[in-house]
Amino acid sequence: MSKKIKLLAAKQCATYNGHNGTCYVTDADCKPLGCPYFERAVLPTDGALEMRYWQARGAVYNDMPTCVQCGQVYQRKSNRQKYCSDCAATKARTRSREAMAKRRANVNDSGEK
Template sequence: MTLEKEIRKLARLHCANFNAATETECLYYDKPCRYFNEKGRCSYFETAVLPSDEALQTRYWNAITGDAQPVYCAYCGEPYERKSNAQKYCRKCAPRVEREMRRLRDREYRQRKRRNQEEISRF
């Protein structure tokens, strides 16, 4: 689905000011909803509705600011807003990846420790 269609769907489903009776009017501005009739920006939508979908929000702001290359999570592949240059994972995946990496490190450490104990016991 294109970015514009996803934004329109989000506005239709979750915007409190969207008038379902007319399917196109905005109760906030007393005129047609900007996302259905013209390519405009709605401050209410950007601050109250859009943050509910982090991936869509990132794509939306990248399209508006003109950032050519959005950043994608190395684990799930979803776009996210990077907080530092070293960040590779979105905030949903980071704890999961950290647990997996810690598990691997601990397993390798225990194996090395066992091998060292076996070598010492041979003498």
Template sequence: MALLNAKTLRDVRKCVEKYCANYAGGVCILHESPCDYYGKYGHSVSCDYFEQAVLPNEPLLQKAYEEAHGIINAEKEAVKYNVGKCAKCGEAFIKRSNRAKYCGACHAVKQREHNRNYMRKKRSS
């Protein structure tokens, strides 16, 4: 985890004072201790409540905060993988090849069905 620069830390503290429901006079009500961002190591800590509930209210601050802390957006991460939609059940799954049409569970069912039909045809001829 990287350190927040002085400007970002100052903006985070303002945001905590203004929007955080758990902040009361320098104390975090949730943890019953001093707020993480006001301590000696405030530039290098993170608070889950702040990141999930408060930070989304400030998009520019959120971007700077996430860059400093190395937080990866799940949507950006999903782009790295070839995500497909199963043709049978509609579930999203990570495609291991461009030809993949089914998720793991549906693929096994389809494979058995295909093998069954193949053997029927082979036995009848």
């Protein structure tokens, strides 16, 4: 997660100096973890990363959904969503694979159903 946060800071933080990786405000190495400007202005641009960031820092999201498979907090795209985007793709491949295996099992040797 810290790589994604540093990448987000490098791309979107107005106080990040891209030439040497320092912060214009503190004139020290850019440390987005705990930076109030980063937390207020930059982090909200990526909702899923923001939820993971605050969860790692001890914030509790009672109303935020957690993935059934991996337990990560994620941002819902519909009210029926049960999986985060990574696990949803994996689950879809698994369901597709199982459905195709079932379909192939129903076909006999001559190719008829």
